[in-house]
Amino acid sequence: MNQSAARRPNILLIMTDQQRADHLGCYGNPILRTPHIDGLARQGVRASQFYVASPTCMSNRATLMTGRMPSLHGVLHNGIPLSREDTTFVELLRDAGYATALIGKSHLQNFGYNNPPIRSWENLNGGAPPADAMKDARKHHRRGREYDNEWTPYWKADPSFRVQTPFYGFDDVRLCTLHGDRVQGDYARWLAERHPDPDSLRGRENAIPDARYDSPQAWRTRMPVELYPSTYVAEQTCEWLARHAREGGDRPFFVQCSFPDPHHPFTPPGKYWDMYDPAGIPLPPSFHQQNMPALLRAVHERTRGGASREAYIPFALNERECREVTALTYGSISLVDDMVGRVLAKLDELGMRDDTVVVFTSDHGEMMGDHGIALKGVMHYRSVTQVPFVWHDPQLPASRRGASLDAVAGTVDLAQTLLARAGVAPFNGIQGANLLPLLRGAADAPPRAGIVVESEPLQYAFGRPRRFKVRTLFDGRYRLTLSDDPAVCEFYDLEADPHEVEDLWNVPSARARRDERIAALAVEMIRLSESSPLPSAQA
Numbered sequence: 376m377n378q379s380a381a382r383r384p385n386i387l388l389i390m391t392d393q394q395r396a397d398h399l400g401c402y403g404n405p406i407l408r409t410p411h412i413d414g415l416a417r418q419g420v421r422a423s424q425f426y427v428a429s430p431t432c433m434s435n436r437a438t439l440m441t442g443r444m445p446s447l448h449g450v451l452h453n454g455i456p457l458s459r460e461d462t463t464f465v466e467l468l469r470d471a472g473y474a475t476a477l478i479g480k481s482h483l484q485n486f487g488y489n490n491p492p493i494r495s496w497e498n499l500n501g502g503a504p505p506a507d508a509m510k511d512a513r514k515h516h517r518r519g520r521e522y523d524n525e526w527t528p529y530w531k532a533d534p535s536f537r538v539q540t541p542f543y544g545f546d547d548v549r550l551c552t553l554h555g556d557r558v559q560g561d562y563a564r565w566l567a568e569r570h571p572d573p574d575s576l577r578g579r580e581n582a583i584p585d586a587r588y589d590s591p592q593a594w595r596t597r598m599p600v601e602l603y604p605s606t607y608v609a610e611q612t613c614e615w616l617a618r619h620a621r622e623g624g625d626r627p628f629f630v631q632c633s634f635p636d637p638h639h640p641f642t643p644p645g646k647y648w649d650m651y652d653p654a655g656i657p658l659p660p661s662f663h664q665q666n667m668p669a670l671l672r673a674v675h676e677r678t679r680g681g682a683s684r685e686a687y688i689p690f691a692l693n694e695r696e697c698r699e700v701t702a703l704t705y706g707s708i709s710l711v712d713d714m715v716g717r718v719l720a721k722l723d724e725l726g727m728r729d730d731t732v733v734v735f736t737s738d739h740g741e742m743m744g745d746h747g748i749a750l751k752g753v754m755h756y757r758s759v760t761q762v763p764f765v766w767h768d769p770q771l772p773a774s775r776r777g778a779s780l781d782a783v784a785g786t787v788d789l790a791q792t793l794l795a796r797a798g799v800a801p802f803n804g805i806q807g808a809n810l811l812p813l814l815r816g817a818a819d820a821p822p823r824a825g826i827v828v829e830s831e832p833l834q835y836a837f838g839r840p841r842r843f844k845v846r847t848l849f850d851g852r853y854r855l856t857l858s859d860d861p862a863v864c865e866f867y868d869l870e871a872d873p874h875e876v877e878d879l880w881n882v883p884s885a886r887a888r889r890d891e892r893i894a895a896l897a898v899e900m901i902r903l904s905e906s907s908p909l910p911s912a913q914a
Contacts, residue, residue, distance in 0.1 A: 442790030
């Protein structure tokens, strides 16, 4: 399928879930084997400082789709769907003639957890309650069938239930909800066509006994590799590409190939379960940190108090558990890498490789034993906020192949960059920067102080007496974290202290540098304030 270089490029966006930047060979990991993703980096550009807009699935995925910060699109944490009234860059691509498909995890709408709601309407003055329609600042409450597309209980109850399209700009959706070997959605129907009793393969209750492992949320799944969700995502992506090659003609495509792994629970299938020996996994340098900031201390105290470690709340690990969950996560990532290789081979087979921009990234990271804890939360350590970003583009100058993008960048920049590469102008109110000039070798970094990360807790309050909000600025040298709760504020010199163990917030000799970054964060937050809507009439 030979297409002219003048036509708009195909775009394949490959995403993982909960993968930190240093969990790839091309980012310097000496143990992990990820040859296919590493190959993309060798022939493309790898960003060395790429940060999420929020270390929360739904918040950062909504930022990816809109090119806008969580404080603007309103997905402040999990549990809030992206408004169908928000414009996405995929809608612009679709409107420009792109065929669009989402295969795998979306998480732009709620999955259906059994967790109790924590944040709800409060009567702040004891007055008469307003009608339900006016209990929020916006009358559109993001409820109803158009916001239930990913609600897992509906998928389980109704065999005819499916995603209504177009879905945020995607014409074709093959959905995965949930994680590990418990994934549902379209995947569950695919699985049921291939196995007479799918539920017998799922979960800890059906796991293969393996006394070598004894970590929270880790079990040896009976799900074979050929039926595992990562395999489904790769197979369906290849099938979609083949069908497009037969039917698409000269129409370019945008495909988001979105793996639910390596997100916990830790259930890599088959050979990937023991591909990596926990005994060979070193402990993180910060594992035995003594003087901990408030949020880390709260996680350790909660774990010592006997709280469950089987849900989505971060928890403390012992040395054995840290090594085990890291080894199992590596297995999941190697499986994803093999599936990426399968998709890339399909592009080659179809003659599409020379016309396709391939981008690899993740929605957020994972503590994975850093500071002695696992999972993620409102703690803005780089293990949670820094993710991989690889840009493989047939039109990259030869001098840029294998190069590094060292300017501070992030998820908020993806929409602008992909639109620019497709030759499609953005909408009013989009944020982030167009990284295309930098990827091609331009020297000038975007005119900003750094990348801002926003978050607030959903359920677990980290031992704090009230809800709090967090804003962080990564400027390439420092990490400045500011909060309305003074105990949550932090300041790190990442050059001198790359593992973020020495909080300089209250160190007198660092005060001037800290205050400079506070001012820079304030200016950057002003720059990121709302510029939509356009005026409806001349003044």
